[in-house]
Amino acid sequence: MFSEDFVRAATRRRLRRGRRFALFVGLGTGLVLVGLLSIPLFLLGALLPGPALPPAFGAELARLLAGSLRAAVCAMLVALPLGFATAAFSAHFCAPRLRAWLKPALEMLEAVPTVVLGLVAAATFAPWLKLHVATLLAAIAVVPAVLLAAGFALGARVRDAGRLPLALLPLVAATLAIVLAIGAQRDAAAVVPASPWNAALVGVALGFAALPLVFSLAEDALLLVPGAHAQAAFALGATRWQALTSIVLPAAGSGIVAAALLGFSRCFGETMIVLMASGNTPIGGFDPLAGLRSLSAELALGMSEAAPASGAYRALLLAALVLLLATVVPNLLADRVRERLRRRLAADARAA
Amino acid sequence: MLNFELGPPPSPAPAEHAAAAGPALRVRGLSLWYGRRQVLDALDLDVPARAITALIGPSGCGKSSLLRCLNRLNDENADARVSGRVQVGATDAYAKDTLVHDLRRRVGMVFQRPNPFPLSVHDNVAYGLRLLGLRRRRELDRRVEAALRAAALWDEVADRLDDSAFELSLGQQQRLVVARALAVEPEILMFDEPTSALDPAATLRFEELLRELAARYTVLLVTHNMQQAARVSDFTAFMHQGRLVEFGDTDALFTNPRERRTEDFITGRYG
């Protein structure tokens, strides 16, 4: 037996060490809390009376907001169809070997710094797009049409769709090559953008950046649907596609909405791509071929120039507050939606 | 602490078999709720010192929950609420000035499945000693060896003390867990169905160990295996729906139960 004294001394020592650790935990958590709270509090501080805001601040803010919105909407037009299609394929059709490559590849893309995507958009894609807007539009129309037609004609013969994308890669590439070749033959651009750096360009780059996020969230939502649901549909003679559209998609619907919300929020707040590919011209309106300036780009460029405690500085803080609200609200909504979906599907899985 | 509002008074009288030195563990009017579900209902029990007391009863009767009350492991469960008295030796387990971690050191516990830490064999046994502040290598080695010998494991692991504990067989892992508990010099050892994950040979080996341990420690054994209770225990307590139905000398209880429910259970009529 340990002696009373030994146990008492050990206890004292442990309590002392425990207090030290509690101090460390308390300090660390406290610092984190300060950091957490300082974001909204600091920005809300700009609402207090302060130096006069620059004239026409409201109109300027509206233009920036419209710019962010235009960029985010264009990006969603790229990211949602591609992201959802890839997620549906990966969750429902994909051969495991292909999936073992597809997922990490998209995870890697998510890790690519956005400044790199901005560079590709601004330095390589912009000069091409300036001349070939019509070609891009044609490609967007033709590629899906060719795929649908080919699927309608030949698809019934293919039993296993697990590796279909690899087989379709040449078809897609050939279609694109033909469209590009026809486009390159025309001397004058059929559609002339107002600026070589415009919302469409931002949309493509930003959509590419948001693609992995939309993909992984949508795939998670689809995989949450209990397999028994799809099995039941198969038992009734449904094809994989029918099981997907009639059973799995409706069940995962809110999760997919959440993926779209989070993707939108990410695009709305993204800075570097917009900064590099948007032309940074404060133009309002909704023309996808005109330049734009977003809230985030304005902050990145203007904040270090503005003198602290000036009206311009306060205006920028207000812009940051608007940006924060516009990204956090969709995030909160998406969290609620996802939580509800998870609970419901967990209950389903128990019942199944 | 006593709770008079809930349930009738305890039905069976406390056993009169308490050893001469007095019970090592005395439970009075112990009730336990998980949320709104009552698991133990005004339970009284005296556990005799230096003997094996088996706790039997149908699954869900609260045997394991009782163990978790005795070393206050239920404190970690935010849902759990306890009322009643538990006395370990001279200490009131639920008194305000009782140090929970010292109580847990004195009341060792071995779980259903072996749960060695992801450390070496040596460090598993030394874990509790290091918590107590023992640092000197030689003293640690000495105590680790003593604990492993007491758990009848030393001969098998003497030359692989630095191997990961996961490389041992399940039976060896369970004895390692016993050694880990023995190292911090407990007074009472509680076993929660310790052999349910082991094969028959390892089970027999473990039961031998239990008999050896009973010479020095007070042993409380929860088991769902009636033969095991009959084989190894000195005393047996039969629980049903959160209450103690009958407590007595094992031979007497199994051959001549006083209560109808006990008889039904040990003859396999329900459970």
Next chain:
Amino acid sequence: MNRQRTAAAGTWLIAGLTACVLGALCAFVVLLADAGLAPFWPAAVEAVRLHDGREQVGELAGGDAAAIVLRTSEIERIGDGYRRLPRAAIAARTRPADAIALTLADGRRLFGRGGPAQAAALLATAATPAQAVDLAQPNALGALARLGAFARGVGRFLGTPPSASSLIGGVLPALLGTVTLVLLMSAVVLPLGVATAAYLHRRRGAGARVLRGAINMLAGVPSIVYGVLGLGLLVHGAGAGIDRLFYAERLPMPTFGSGGLLWAALTLALLTLPVVVVSIEEGLARVAPSLGEGSLALGATRDETFRRLLLPAIRPALLTGLVLAIARAAGAVAPLMLVGVVKLAPALPLDATFPYLHPSRQFMHLGFAVYDSALASADAIRGVPRAYACAALLVAVVVVLNLSAILLRNRLRERYRALDF
């Protein structure tokens, strides 16, 4: 039958779109590798003969359907040698073996034809004199020599500081700045993350739920907002305060009151905190609960269990989280633009004079170098390839970090297979 065909068409559509994504990924990788490495290959020197009899010698720098752009000798300053030659005016383009390319110390390039004597004459044509640092006949190089030149180019890029115009020379300071920043950030975020995870581990009430929710929310805040916070609170708030207290004799020259390494590291630490906390929590969730119970039953307190058993057991998860945080921080450029990254820093944040690490100094950063070279350099034709080179390096760093995180995660799974009961 038609139903079957429609289903097949739908399947083909999403499979084809998946193929588009795969193709775009491949194209992106190829483009980045190609454009990122292109600047290091010795460029061929072209001799272009025009219909009017003149001959221009230089490197091909660009072009379109109507004309080509040739970089000819830069006589006065860098970037003044570009000639736009209409394709209609060109009689012949050749790559003569005797073409010589002379590189001057300030980055200017001079082109001509002939041997050493002509090279000396060529040097004399420079209006602003400078030392010649490299003389080559790029067209005459064999495959091995070209490879050697490529390797030297990469080495110079990684190992030397840039010139004053930041158009030529290497990116060593940017690389060092990125690494120092990220290390400093790790030193801040790791203890904070561990402390927060410990708090979340031992408190399971409403407070912990709120904190967890807030940290998740932190992950969705745009990175530029962190920059605004860093500038407003740290630089203008804390930094200015420190200056008034400790560096009053140097005011109005700011010491900590302008953007610098320390403030950037703190900003990024807040930015990456969710990654670390989530990783630790995921690691803890994977540890079987019986392990913690075993420790508690031996008389360990919750804190001791966390510190002595759980934290060591989830070390791989901790490391994974840290690596992912580093990868995220290495790619975050926008907030840095507000808290101290500069195009050309006068001094490194890390050097041989005491106290070796200078947290108040401004620093250079690879990501910012990409942005700056591509959009804000004096010579766009040199800037874009340079930006691509920086981008390829940055992506390489980030991908290597992420791959190591994935490998760690896999090792972690192996390990926990033994722990899952």
